Amino acid sequence: MATPTTNTPATSAGAAGGNVINAVSGLPRLRAGELQNQVLAVLASRTGVALDVGDIAGVLVGRSSGAIGQACDRLVGRGHAELLPSSPKQYRITPAGLREHRANPTLIPPAPQGSTARPASAARPAAPAPRPAAATSPTQPVAATARPTMPAAPARKKPTTGPVRRPNGQLYYPRLLAKRPDVDVLRDLREADVPVLLYGPPGTGKTSLIEAAFGTDLYTVPGDGDTTVGDIVGDYVPTDSGGYEFVPGPLPRAMESGGVLFIDDATLIQPKVLAVVYPAMDGRRQIILKAAAGRVVTAAPGFYVVAGHNPGVHGAVLTEALSSRFSTQVKVSSDYDLAAALGVDLRMVRAARNLATQHDSGEIGWAPQLRELLAFKRITDVLGIDTAIANLIGLAPVEDREVVHKAVCKTFARAKIQPLALGNQL
Structure with a gap:
């Protein structure tokens, strides 16, 4: 060709x-x-x-x-x-x-x-092309020029309808955000370079939303108290020859490819470690890889940062330095209507709603979220509903287990059910 x-x-x-x-x-x-x-x-x-x-x-x-x-x-x-x-x-x-x-x-x-x-x-040019002959000389008077035209306003894209397939093949069902599909809103925020922080209990679908919105453009940093600077920017790893080589981490790879950096559980990462990301998010758009001989990495067009925060998790601290860098912060809660539409037993959906109300009022510290409800359905399909109930009760923290047990057993009109556990030897 x-x-x-x-x-x-x-x-x-x-x-x-x-x-x-x-x-x-x-x-x-x-x-x-x-x-x-x-x-x-x-x-x-x-x-x-x-x-x-x-x-x-x-x-x-x-x-x-x-x-x-x-x-x-x-x-x-x-x-x-x-x-x-x-x-x-x-x-x-x-x-x-x-x-x-x-x-x-x-x-x-x-x-x-x-x-x-x-x-x-073809061969690379030996030198940059010369300026056009019409370029103005510094010694010549500058003629009046027409005011540059502003870029045309972006055309409204067709909104997402129906489920979106995540990179792992599973489907994500978009929800409304600012009166539009949430995946479309996140993509628009990326184009405008407005970092977003999603917060809410574990299992509500924060990661699913981010994967659906950005697909294979995603580079993830799994956050916890042991996350190091090397986990973010890269580190030296041993080679087959017995030496070491520097392997870039998710941050420089996302910057150079113009991809999306997802900092999962960002508030579990020590603030002094997370600070390595900040120069890439501000006007500098650069980081220095000290471990790689001071190599400077500049963010390519499209580079974007999104983070997740679980406020109720022990050790999660949303510092002012972190919060100020995310201009948009979106609360993510479980979509119980979606759980019902996906075939979760309506009695369990009702029990989960009641427990969520108690959780929101501060009476308990845990309630089943969408992740637990979908697992409940899968276990029901395989092992039956009593086993699924016993497993869900066992998922509740010890301090909330009695309340969860009472609510679930009352909804299903069951007697006392023990958390799922091994029995006697066969």
């Missing part, structure tokens, strides 16, 4: 004028997965030819090589590209990737005005 050129018309969302323009690069800020689609389009235009990251970057002018490399690796993980045994690394589209591109074609966006692009596999 013919080598792509920068004159190709752009019809993809990433090339359209509706995207937020990055003030540094002057390029549209790409939506989740959009760079992968553009890289796939470049590979598809050279079917059977191996391209390295530099070749692809020569076509997608202005996109960082780090972000393009991450996109290539993700295409390999999806089976849409293959990694060839060469140095530098080269990639080639697979039949599956070609089918994906033909089913969802994405055209290669034109290079920004004034930039110099090179075709894939």
Whole structure:
């Protein structure tokens, strides 16, 4: 096929004028997965030819090589590209990737005005292109110029309808947030670079929502009291040869790829450890990897941070420094109507609602959330309802177990049921 050129018309969302323009690069800020689609389009235009990251970057002018490399690796993980045994690394589209591109074609966006692009596999230019002859000399009077036009307002995207498939294959059922589907709101907040903090009891669906909204663009930091700076920025790991090599953590990988960093249970991480993320979130948009010879990592367009917070968990502290960096904070509670719609026994849904009311009033510290209710249904299907009831009662903390036991047994008109436990030897 013919080598792509920068004159190709752009019809993809990433090339359209509706995207937020990055003030540094002057390029549209790409939506989740959009760079992968553009890289796939470049590979598809050279079917059977191996391209390295530099070749692809020569076509997608202005996109960082780090972000393009991450996109290539993700295409390999999806089976849409293959990694060839060469140095530098080269990639080639697979039949599956070609089918994906033909089913969802994405055209290669034109290079920004004034930039110099090179075709894939062509030699790199020796020097930047000279300025246009019409450029104003410092010694010449500056002529009046027309006021620059503002970017067009983004067109309203079609709202999400129906369930959204998460990366693990499970379905997420969107809920209303600001009178719109929650996944759409989170995606819009990402485009506007407004960090969001989701808070609520464990099991209410915070992680599910984030995975549904951002898909494979997600890099996760699992937070707890033992999380270290190395868990976030990367650390040295032993190699097969007996030495050590630095492996970047989720923060620099998300920054270089323009992905989403999800800090799960952020308030369980020690504040001095979590502070390593702050320079990436403010105007600097950079971090310094001291363990990697002081390498500076700059956030690519699309980089975004979202966090989760469980207020009732022991040790969870929402510091002022953390709270102030998340302009949007959204409470997430269990959707008991969804639990009923998914087939959870209505009596258990009713008992869970009653316990949730007591929890909200401060009478008890635990109530079954959506996660426990879905587990209740699965156990009922396999082992029967009495076993499912016994298991749910056993999930309650000791200090709340009596109240939970009374509420559940009353709703199901059952006598005293012991928490699920092993019996006598057979």
